[in-house]
Amino acid sequence: MGEGLRERKKRETRERIADIAMGLFMAKGFDNVTVAEVARAADVSVNTVFNYFSTKEDLFADRxxxxxxxxxxxxxxxxxxxxxxxxxxxxxxxxxxxxxxxxxxxxxxxxxxxxxxxxxxxxxxxxxxxxxxxxxxxxxxxxxxxxxxxxxxxxxxxxxxxxxxxxxxxxxxxxxxxxxxxxxxxxxxxxxxxxxxxxxxxxxxxxxxxx
Amino acid sequence: MGEGLRERKKRETRERIADIAMGLFMAKGFDNVTVAEVARAADVSVNTVFNYFSTKEDLFADRxxxxxxxxxxxxxxxxxxxxxxxxxxxxxxxxxxxxxxxxxxxxxxxxxxxxxxxxxxxxxxxxxxxxxxxxxxxxxxxxxxxxxxxxxxxxxxxxxxxxxxxxxxxxxxxxxxxxxxxxxxxxxxxxxxxxxxxxxxxxxxxxxxxx
DNA sequence: CCACAAAATTGGCGTTACTGCAATTTTGGT
DNA sequence: ACCAAAATTGCAGTAACGCCAATTTTGTGG
Incomplete structure (x- = not known):
């Protein structure tokens, strides 16, 4: 049972958001990217982003x-x-x-x-x-x-x-x-x-x- | 003419705002005091506070x-x-x-x-x-x-x-x-x-x- | 396979720091 | 008393978050 399906999807979503955010940060710089922008690019709501990352900086730190x-x-x-x-x-x-x-x-x-x-x-x-x-x-x-x-x-x-x-x-x-x-x-x-x-x-x- | 009247009043206003802010911070804690609150207590507008201090933290740091x-x-x-x-x-x-x-x-x-x-x-x-x-x-x-x-x-x-x-x-x-x-x-x-x-x-x- | 409870997602509304700008008031000197 | 400069203000906007209720998605036991 190592990792339930639910856990896997959560992890995947989290990683997808972080990846997309990192891409935007690299392209435009951290301060020139809004969380709303990240959310739109990741096709989730802003609230969902904040569900996974408690601050915008966490989007960058993560790893x-x-x-x-x-x-x-x-x-x-x-x-x-x-x-x-x-x-x-x-x-x-x-x-x-x-x-x-x-x-x-x-x-x-x-x-x-x-x-x-x-x-x-x-x-x-x-x-x-x-x-x-x-x-x-x-x-x-x-x-x-x-x-x-x-x-x-x-x-x-x-x-x-x-x-x-x-x-x-x-x-x-x-x-x-x-x-x-x-x-x-x-x-x-x-x-x-x-x-x-x-x-x-x-x-x-x-x-x-x-x- | 060491210090013009204008400079003196500016300095006084700045100090008054900082003092009042510090009083509020000591009484309620930094995070529980809004800049608007400081402005009201100092009887100036929020913009004036930001004219003298570029961030809320500067209100505390100052000295x-x-x-x-x-x-x-x-x-x-x-x-x-x-x-x-x-x-x-x-x-x-x-x-x-x-x-x-x-x-x-x-x-x-x-x-x-x-x-x-x-x-x-x-x-x-x-x-x-x-x-x-x-x-x-x-x-x-x-x-x-x-x-x-x-x-x-x-x-x-x-x-x-x-x-x-x-x-x-x-x-x-x-x-x-x-x-x-x-x-x-x-x-x-x-x-x-x-x-x-x-x-x-x-x-x-x-x-x-x-x- | 279907219903159901739990979990995930969302929308909406509110707060706060801070910015930009244009309008207005105040002020020091002539 | 007047004028230009400086200080103050109001207003509108942006962005990061928090709170909560409504809604959708999902794993699972019958």
Missing amino acids: QDLAVDHPVRVIREREQGESAVGAFRRDVLDAIATRHWRYGFNLGADVFARIVDASPALVARLREMHEQREQALTRALADELDADPDDLRPRLVAAHILTTTRLLTHYSVSRRLAGEQWESIEPDLRAQAEKAFDLLEPGLGDYGRRR | QDLAVDHPVRVIREREQGESAVGAFRRDVLDAIATRHWRYGFNLGADVFARIVDASPALVARLREMHEQREQALTRALADELDADPDDLRPRLVAAHILTTTRLLTHYSVSRRLAGEQWESIEPDLRAQAEKAFDLLEPGLGDYGRRR
């Missing part, structure tokens, strides 16, 4: 939201003897090597970036997602090391690490937006990543080391 | 915005032989000692915090201000050390420092919201501040040291 949990996984699945900073250094370098999208190192990331940059509402959404990641990672760190709730270190470590990944993403995306090819960005990006984590290592290097 | 430039001043006015991290450590500890509002260590900061926390729009505004501070501080650091624009370090240093101050503010405010007295918070806050900057010191300790 992106998956990435919120990723930092938590990186911590949970870190290797023996690996510190928190070390785990992220490895994960980021791996993402660069494989051009994985989880930090925006994939092809086509600049397309999304352009849309987001042009819309204050989406920029705000991005910041919100960053904070959610921070809180999730903070909890994960505090759990693993059962720190008492008064300890600021988990928060600080989480925030510093995510700041680092955020700025590395920004670095790569902005060179992308300037028209550069990935091949010319990659070596610099790799070097910047190493340097960025080197800044944290001496202070936070032992935090969360798994024995 | 708060002053604090955006503060980190830049801390860097510019740092002492001989003092690093960027060192300057902020000193500034934060000083703010704690004098209960200055610049990091939210003043009396009554919890009143504002309560209003902000209850309103998603204001929380978003706060995040935006944080990013403005980050960009301003990044520029100040890059200027002073004439780093080439491809260097991520000014960005990283600025972000890490402001992350630290942001979390220290959050620490103090949340204990405040839990009903604690400043006297019982202060010693812990001081200790947390030292520990927080100690995390950064080994990695960033020499950055921006003034000779």
Whole structure:
């Protein structure tokens, strides 16, 4: 019974609306598309759109939201003897090597970036997602090391690490937006990543080391 | 002729509107006050309110915005032989000692915090201000050390420092919201501040040291 | 295959932030 | 007292949402 017919159709409708919306956003920019327009294009009522997505921004985010949990996984699945900073250094370098999208190192990331940059509402959404990641990672760190709730270190470590990944993403995306090819960005990006984590290592290097 | 009569009346009107708005926000919460309500209370038209403040959030921010430039001043006015991290450590500890509002260590900061926390729009505004501070501080650091624009370090240093101050503010405010007295918070806050900057010191300790 | 209850979709109406513009009032200086 | 500029206002409109009742669609038990 894995997925009833009803659930499947709901999922399909949801995806259809999101896809059509994304198409319009890419063509005209987020702020130049009204929800009514999306509804018309998807052949549903405005109310139905809001049934599936509680805000217009959710129409854009949808998939992106998956990435919120990723930092938590990186911590949970870190290797023996690996510190928190070390785990992220490895994960980021791996993402660069494989051009994985989880930090925006994939092809086509600049397309999304352009849309987001042009819309204050989406920029705000991005910041919100960053904070959610921070809180999730903070909890994960505090759990693993059962720190008492008064300890600021988990928060600080989480925030510093995510700041680092955020700025590395920004670095790569902005060179992308300037028209550069990935091949010319990659070596610099790799070097910047190493340097960025080197800044944290001496202070936070032992935090969360798994024995 | 320092300030014409016209300018003065404009400033007075602006302040009157902001004051009345703040009063309503404190009494009913940001989201439960409409701009029309503010306009009525201030005995002006809605359009006039929007003449002075381009968004409803600006009605609340107004003064708060002053604090955006503060980190830049801390860097510019740092002492001989003092690093960027060192300057902020000193500034934060000083703010704690004098209960200055610049990091939210003043009396009554919890009143504002309560209003902000209850309103998603204001929380978003706060995040935006944080990013403005980050960009301003990044520029100040890059200027002073004439780093080439491809260097991520000014960005990283600025972000890490402001992350630290942001979390220290959050620490103090949340204990405040839990009903604690400043006297019982202060010693812990001081200790947390030292520990927080100690995390950064080994990695960033020499950055921006003034000779 | 058919009726029926649950779920999905819709229409309609209301609220609120915010914009643009044209009309009107206020104001500082001559 | 008059005039041009500036401030204020009214009016009409747009778009994102919320609420609710009416209606259509759909899976399922008889």
